[in-house]
Amino acid sequence: MSALETDFTRDAGVEVPLICGAMYPCSNPELVAAVSEAGALGVIQPLSFAYVHGKSFAEGLKRVRDLTSKPVGFNAIVEKSVKAYEDRMRRWIDEALEADVRFFVTALGNPRWVCEAVHSAGGVVYHDVTEKKWAEKALAEGVDGLICVNRRAGGHAGALQPKELFEDMSGLGVPLVCAGGIGSEEEYVEALKMGYSACQLGTRFIATDECAVHETYRSAIVDAEEEDIVLTHRLSGVPCSVIRTPMIDRLGTEAGPVARWLLKNRKTRHWMRTLYTLKSIRGLKRSSREGLGNKDVYQAGKSVAGIHEVLPAAQIVRSFRDALTAKES
Numbered sequence: 001m002s003a004l005e006t007d008f009t010r011d012a013g014v015e016v017p018l019i020c021g022a023m024y025p026c027s028n029p030e031l032v033a034a035v036s037e038a039g040a041l042g043v044i045q046p047l048s049f050a051y052v053h054g055k056s057f058a059e060g061l062k063r064v065r066d067l068t069s070k071p072v073g074f075n076a077i078v079e080k081s082v083k084a085y086e087d088r089m090r091r092w093i094d095e096a097l098e099a100d101v102r103f104f105v106t107a108l109g110n111p112r113w114v115c116e117a118v119h120s121a122g123g124v125v126y127h128d129v130t131e132k133k134w135a136e137k138a139l140a141e142g143v144d145g146l147i148c149v150n151r152r153a154g155g156h157a158g159a160l161q162p163k164e165l166f167e168d169m170s171g172l173g174v175p176l177v178c179a180g181g182i183g184s185e186e187e188y189v190e191a192l193k194m195g196y197s198a199c200q201l202g203t204r205f206i207a208t209d210e211c212a213v214h215e216t217y218r219s220a221i222v223d224a225e226e227e228d229i230v231l232t233h234r235l236s237g238v239p240c241s242v243i244r245t246p247m248i249d250r251l252g253t254e255a256g257p258v259a260r261w262l263l264k265n266r267k268t269r270h271w272m273r274t275l276y277t278l279k280s281i282r283g284l285k286r287s288s289r290e291g292l293g294n295k296d297v298y299q300a301g302k303s304v305a306g307i308h309e310v311l312p313a314a315q316i317v318r319s320f321r322d323a324l325t326a327k328e329s
Contacts, residue, residue, distance in 0.1 A: 006192075154299050203301045
C-alpha cells in the first residue's frame with residue numbers, strides 16, 4: 001500500500017493524508033478550495049464564512065464549489081450554549097450535506113446528532129479530542145475517527161506531546177489525525193511514521209497566499225520562533241496557543257479568580273466560555289483583517305519553528321506529499 005493511502009484518505013476521499021484545519025477567522029473559501037483542489041482536505045469553518053469572509057454561509061459554500069469539485073470538510077462546534085447557535089449550526093450542516101460535503105469534524109460538545117445526520121447521508125465524522133477520556137465519550141456517541149489535538153497546536157491546545165497522545169489513543173481502533181506542531185515536511189513524515197493516519201495543519205496554511213489575513217499576521221508567523229508561542233486561558237476559558245503580543249503581556253495568561261470559579265461551575269461554565277469567546281472573536285477578526293495593534297492577538301502553534309516563508313497552499317500540499325512518497329523510494 002502506498003504511503004499516501006491511509007484510513008483517513010479512504011474516509012475523506014482525498015489523495016493526500018493532510019488536512020487544512022478549520023480556523024476562525026482564517027478559513028476563507030479560497031484557502032479551503034485551494035487545499036482540496038491540490039489533493040488534501042480543506043475544512044470549512046462556517047462562522048468564518050458567515051461573519052468574516054462573506055455575507056452568508058451559503059455564499060461562502062457556493063464560492064468553494066465554484067473553485068473545486070473535490071472533497072471538502074465541515075467543522076461543527078457542537079457545544080450547547082445558545083439555542084439559536086445550535087439551530088443555525090443544524091441548518092448549515094444540512095446545507096453542507098446538500099452541497100455533497102461528506103466529511104465532518106466536531107468539537108466542544110456531544111457529536112451524536114451530527115453523527116446521526118451525517119451517517120444517514122453516507123458521510124463520516126471525526127471529533128477533536130485532547131485526551132483518551134474524551135475520545136472514549138465521542139466514540140460512544142458514534143464518531144468514526146479522532147483529531148488528536150496535542151500541546152503543540154495553535155488555538156485550543158491539548159496537554160500531551162504528539163507521541164504521548166498517539167500512544168494514549170492507538171488502541172481505540174479508529175483513524176487518528178495528528179493536530180499540532182506540524183510546520184515542516186520532516187515533522188509531517190515523522191507523524192505519519194509514528195502511526196497517525198493524517199496530519200491537520202493550521203498555522204502553516206495561514207502563511208499562504210490564499211489565506212485572507214492581514215500581511216502582519218503572515219509575517220508574525222514567519223518571524224516567530226517556538227518560544228514566542230504562549231498558552232493563555234484569557235481568550236475562551238480553555239488553553240489557547242497564541243503568539244506573544246503586547247496585549248498578552250498586559251492581560252497575562254491566567255483567568256482571574258472569579259472567572260476560574262465560574263468556569264469550574266457546571267451551571268455557569270457554558271456562559272463564561274461564551275462570554276470569553278465573543279470577546280476573542282471580535283479581537284481575532286480585527287487583528288486578522290486589519291493588522292496587529294496593541295489590543296490584538298494572533299493564534300498560532302509551535303509549528304512556527306518550521307515555517308520560514310509564505311507559499312501557495314498547493315505548493316505546501318505538493319511538498320508534503322512528495323516528502324512522504326520519497327520515503328518509499
